[in-house]
Amino acid sequence: MQDVFSVQGKRLLDRLAGQGGSLFAFDFDGTLARIVQDRHAAGLTEATREVLQALSVVAPTAVISGRSLADLGPRVKGISAHLIGNHGLEGLPASGRVMQQAEDCCRAWLKAVAKDHHALTRAGVVVEDKTYSLTFHYRQACSPSAAREAIFHAVSTLLPAPRLVMGKAVVNAIPSGNLHKGTAMLELMHQLQTSAALYVGDDDTDEDVFSLPDERIVSVRVGKKAATAAQWFLTRQSQIGQLLKYLIEARARAVSA
Numbered sequence: 001m002q003d004v005f006s007v008q009g010k011r012l013l014d015r016l017a018g019q020g021g022s023l024f025a026f027d028f029d030g031t032l033a034r035i036v037q038d039r040h041a042a043g044l045t046e047a048t049r050e051v052l053q054a055l056s057v058v059a060p061t062a063v064i065s066g067r068s069l070a071d072l073g074p075r076v077k078g079i080s081a082h083l084i085g086n087h088g089l090e091g092l093p094a095s096g097r098v099m100q101q102a103e104d105c106c107r108a109w110l111k112a113v114a115k116d117h118h119a120l121t122r123a124g125v126v127v128e129d130k131t132y133s134l135t136f137h138y139r140q141a142c143s144p145s146a147a148r149e150a151i152f153h154a155v156s157t158l159l160p161a162p163r164l165v166m167g168k169a170v171v172n173a174i175p176s177g178n179l180h181k182g183t184a185m186l187e188l189m190h191q192l193q194t195s196a197a198l199y200v201g202d203d204d205t206d207e208d209v210f211s212l213p214d215e216r217i218v219s220v221r222v223g224k225k226a227a228t229a230a231q232w233f234l235t236r237q238s239q240i241g242q243l244l245k246y247l248i249e250a251r252a253r254a255v256s257a
């Protein structure tokens with residue numbers, strides 16, 4: 001893993017920005033927005049909003065989030081980026097049948113989870129219904145391990161068995177299909193007929209993109225970590241504005257050259 005702001009990293013960013021049509025895609029929480037105690041309060045800083053908007057004007061830009069589109073949309077309002085929600089399930093022309101199956105699946109899970117409602121609440125777990133997937137939040141739990149235990153007990157009863165993806169103080173229960181952030185990224189690249197892309201993310205669901213066996217995608221993880229398939233890292237989330245700014249400037253240099 002190498003620092004994306006190293007000499008080699010910058011060279012790669014220059015090349016990406018130099019090719020017209022490269023796609024620049026970003027996860028939201030922990031990547032574009034700082035992780036906060038109250039997930040409802042997560043948002044872009046004014047500075048990030050400004051550079052993200054500026055980038056989306058000069059290059060195809062996307063935000064690929066685990067949040068539902070209804071939740072994500074208002075947080076990036078006014079930015080002309082492609083929006084994909086629910087870990088890749090929402091925002092692309094998926095078949096109606098697949099979406100309906102995911103929705104039916106979540107309805108059935110919610111009913112089952114309701115039986116564990118008291119145990120989950122006692123453990124400080126909040127269940128979020130995202131229509132096509134469920135997220136169990138425990139950031140505000142007094143005991144994270146007790147909260148995880150309550151969650152695992154609840155999800156172990158779910159049928160059909162969900163795909164579980166851990167995140168930062170969350171457990172995501174996703175209908176086990178073959179749609180995830182990685183497939184969404186490939187589909188978007190296909191639609192935009194792009195031959196190169198950058199993807200920046202910070203969490204386990206982003207590994208679905210990082211681990212794609214696709215050399216066209218440059219993957220950057222926010223935070224250096226040994227167990228990741230990402231090739232590059234950004235040291236801190238607070239550097240995202242600097243990265244966006246670098247891309248805009250590199251694009252401008254390429255255009256004027």
Ligand SMILES: [Mg+2]
Nearest residue numbers: 027029030203
């Ligand atoms: Mg994230």
